[in-house]
Amino acid sequence: MTKSIELRDLAIGYKNRQPVKVVAQHIDASIFSSELTCLLGANGIGKSTLLRTLSAFQPKLSGDVFIHGQEIGAYSEKALARLISVVLTERLDIKNMSVHELVALGRSPYTGFWGKLTPEDHKEIDKAISLVKITHLTHRMVHTLSDGERQKAMIAKALAQNTPVIFLDEPTAFLDFPSKVEMMQLLHRLSRETQKTIFLSTHDLELALQIADKIWLMDDRARIHVGTPEDLSLNGDLSNFFARKGILFDKDTGLFRVENDFDRQIRLVGHGQRYSMIRKALLRNRILAERNAPSYDTIEIVENRILLSIENQPQIWVDTIEELLEKMKNYY
Numbered sequence: 651m652t653k654s655i656e657l658r659d660l661a662i663g664y665k666n667r668q669p670v671k672v673v674a675q676h677i678d679a680s681i682f683s684s685e686l687t688c689l690l691g692a693n694g695i696g697k698s699t700l701l702r703t704l705s706a707f708q709p710k711l712s713g714d715v716f717i718h719g720q721e722i723g724a725y726s727e728k729a730l731a732r733l734i735s736v737v738l739t740e741r742l743d744i745k746n747m748s749v750h751e752l753v754a755l756g757r758s759p760y761t762g763f764w765g766k767l768t769p770e771d772h773k774e775i776d777k778a779i780s781l782v783k784i785t786h787l788t789h790r791m792v793h794t795l796s797d798g799e800r801q802k803a804m805i806a807k808a809l810a811q812n813t814p815v816i817f818l819d820e821p822t823a824f825l826d827f828p829s830k831v832e833m834m835q836l837l838h839r840l841s842r843e844t845q846k847t848i849f850l851s852t853h854d855l856e857l858a859l860q861i862a863d864k865i866w867l868m869d870d871r872a873r874i875h876v877g878t879p880e881d882l883s884l885n886g887d888l889s890n891f892f893a894r895k896g897i898l899f900d901k902d903t904g905l906f907r908v909e910n911d912f913d914r915q916i917r918l919v920g921h922g923q924r925y926s927m928i929r930k931a932l933l934r935n936r937i938l939a940e941r942n943a944p945s946y947d948t949i950e951i952v953e954n955r956i957l958l959s960i961e962n963q964p965q966i967w968v969d970t971i972e973e974l975l976e977k978m979k980n981y982y
């Protein structure tokens with residue numbers, strides 16, 4: 651694991667406006683190879699601006715960006731294309747191009763003016779396609795692919811570019827949940843297997859906190875907090891960040907929880923998964939169910955059944971949480 655990108659007192663933003671718009675400043679941080687680093691932050695906070703600045707698509711306001719020890723501005727465009735590949739998420743309107751042809755575009759920094767592919771280029775293209783596990787799609791037309799498949803093809807193109815650094819802007823957007831997980835795991839595996847530096851922006855907090863090696867958290871005071879998900883959790887950065895009404899960051903699990911308010915309480919007797927699920931379902935209905943609740947009413951888990959005892963009412967047996975909620979409606 652070596653430092654491949656170093657930012658020193660970097661300020662990013664837009665000079666073309668008066669006054670100059672500073673999106674983030676005083677950024678001192680490094681990105682390492684063989685690691686997956688995820689950039690998190692609210693909408694409009696500046697994630698794309700940072701990615702664009704690090705990709706040299708837009709000028710920085712001040713400070714330095716060192717990539718492999720050299721300031722980004724000192725690289726020629728051609729040298730940068732062999733150093734950094736960028737995967738954007740826009741749904742590109744690619745017609746009449748096969749997956750193989752798309753991935754082959756990744757070789758353009760190496761091919762001559764006519765884009766003629768050498769055996770070496772073909773080897774890299776096949777390798778890239780196989781790394782993201784879409785060999786069976788090689789000859790499909792890109793516009794016939796699903797969002798997830800197209801996303802993988804775009805990543806294969808970046809891999810074929812064979813750069814030590816890959817930036818991705820929201821690679822998990824548009825994907826269903828299992829595909830998001832698969833995509834993050836794929837990128838994490840690639841960072842390990844290919845020793846690449848992989849830096850991506852995402853809104854998938856839970857996933858990033860579980861899979862990323864490092865997190866960059868952009869806050870609304872134009873600062874960036876950097877660390878392992880666990881350190882950011884322990885030092886309170888994550889809780890502060892998400893301390894909005896209704897969202898709790900649970901330091902014990904390192905995950906988020908939606909905090910439901912309650913206005914009634916009921917005693918819940920039992921344990922295990924059924925206990926947690928009843929508690930969860932009732933909380934969603936503004937009822938707090940727990941062992942020591944100050945209530946004469948009780949829900950008891952008896953083997954696979956649930957016994958509801960409301961004060962001065964006949965006891966009721968139910969089998970599912972849906973039934974329980976239905977019965978409780980009469981009293982709560």
Ligand SMILES: Nc1ncnc2c1ncn2[C@@H]1O[C@H](COP(=O)(O)OP(=O)(O)OP(=O)(O)O)[C@@H](O)[C@H]1O
Pocket residue numbers: 664667671673691692693694695696697698699700
């Ligand atoms: N070309 C531009 N000129 C001036 N301001 C811009 C320009 N592009 C973006 N901004 C502003 O810079 C800020 C950061 O935008 P950016 O797109 O980087 O946010 P983001 O974190 O990527 O947001 P999202 O999660 O919604 O994609 C926003 O306030 C945005 O309005």
